[in-house]
Amino acid sequence: MGFRKVPFRDLLSSIVDNRGKTCPTSEKGIPLIATNCIRNDFLFPVHEKVRYVSYETHKTWFRGHPEPNDLVFVTKGTPGKVCMAPDPVRFCIAQDMVSLRIDREKVYPRFLFALLRSERVQKVIEQLHVGSLIPHFKKGDFDKLILEIPTNRTLQIFIGDFYYYVSYLIEVIRRINKTLEEIARAIFKHWFIDFEFPNENGEPYKSSGGEMIDSPLGPIPKGWRIGRIEDVCEFSYGKALKADKRIQGRIPVYGSNGQIGWHNERLVSGPGIIVGRKGNPGLIHWSEEDFFPIDTTFYVVPRVGKSIMHFLYFALKHADLPRLSADSAVPGLNRNIAYMQQLVIPTEQLLRDFENRISIIFDLLQTNSWQNQSLSELRDSLLPKLMSGEIRVPVSEKEVDQF
Known part of the structure; x- marks a missing residue:
């Protein structure tokens, strides 16, 4: 399999860079995607803690906007994180990131996306970081990133489409799970709030x-x-676990912002509830399986048996615990203050009825999550082997004309 070495910048037809300045925001309007919304485990940018810009700002302040199939690439803070722009694009991008338009004559866009996501290229980008306190990878340094592109266009298309469609399937299953949880939340509200x-x-x-x-x-x-x-x-306290111990094993590790890795030992038997204690205090997470909550979290121990766990999960979400966090340099949730919050407690029979119904939804959620984990592992294990030629793809040497 032949390769050609090409500077990253030479594969781009244009770069949309919005000045590196903070744009004026508003209470509503068009979502403004920040760097926290670009994650390498999601195909498209996520909408987390987004701000908004007015339609006038969207039209006049920015130098340009992402178009469908552009790559949204982080240049500061977490350089190298990259997502694809969906079709249609319903957001604009903030500072510390750029929108990359791919030169389709030089590379198949989905292949370049997969290549940038690969572990090997991510490590190279990390080595190119400039700045000790806040890492950044300036667009002026894009020429320093030399990428190996297969000369066989058909192979580019095969690898790019493989990575894209598996990622898209993972995305679809995530959306199904989000809908399932919304259904469960609606049932909780219908029964215990209304x-x-x-x-x-x-x-x-x-x-x-x-x-x-x-x-x-x-x-x-x-x-x-x-x-x-x-x-x-x-609310029981999580346990300290060094970062280098969170990268192996099959037991999910939870921090205050959700799952942050894997370990080979459990601390809590699932199913269980994790509550953010420091960093993102009051955020509620669910784990169907055994898990390890670190010391920035609490884990929930029911006082009347695990038969009420699903009720507790939604009741704690409804309690809006983040509003109780202390306003300090490192926000934290005071357990005693959280304990004092009142809630409505239904009859035991109704709790059992609710658990019986909701457990069916949560079983499906877990099945989908396991499927996504398998798909992610398959995609990420096959990608480097496809890139290196270790797994040979039976494609013609003849280039294809459609990209």
Whole structure:
């Protein structure tokens, strides 16, 4: 298999760079994607903690905007992180990143995307970082990144499409899981916030005339009670685990912002709930399997058995624990303050009914998650072998004309 070595910059037809300055934002409008939204485990940029720009700012302030199939590439903070721009593009990009338009005459765009995502190229980019405190990879230094491009165009297309379509399948399964959790959350709200759980006749309780009683939190169904978080669960402290120990094994490791790696030992038997303690205090995460929560988190221990875990998961989300975090250099969640938060506690029978229904959804969520993990491992293990020619692809040496 033949290769040609090409500077990264020579593979680009244009670069959209928006000045490296902070643009004016507004309360609503068009989402403004920042560097935290560009993750190498997602095909497209995610919308996390996004700000917005007005339509006028979108039209007049920026030098340009990403187009479908452009690469959104981070240049500062986490240089080298890259996602594809979806079709249509419904966002604009903030500072510390650029939108790269690929020269299709020189390389198949999806192949370049896969190549930039490869472990080998990511390590090269890391070595090219400039700046000790905040790493950055200036667009003026793109010529320093020399990439090996297969001379066989058909091979480029095979590898690029392989990486893209497996990544797209992973993305679709993620969206299915997001919808499933939204359905479960809607059922929780319908039953325990709106009090429209099915009565003995299968009718919605409140709207069909179910008896309500007064409580400190307003009217609640008869037989229910008001309690505090500490009445139903305990927040136990996670355990310190060095970063170099979070890169191997099969047990998921959780920090305050979600899963951050893998370990070979468990600390908690699943299913379980993780609550952010420091860094991202109050964020709630679910693990169906055994897990290891690190010391920036709490893990939830129910006081009445694991049969209420799904109820606790949504009840804690509804409690909006992030608002209780201390305003300091490193925001933290005070366990005692969290314990004092009141919540409505339904009857044991209704809790069992809810768990029976919701567990079906969560079983499907877990099956999908395992499938995505297998797909990710397959994609990431095959990519370097395809790139190096270790796995030979039966393609014609004749170049194809359509990209």
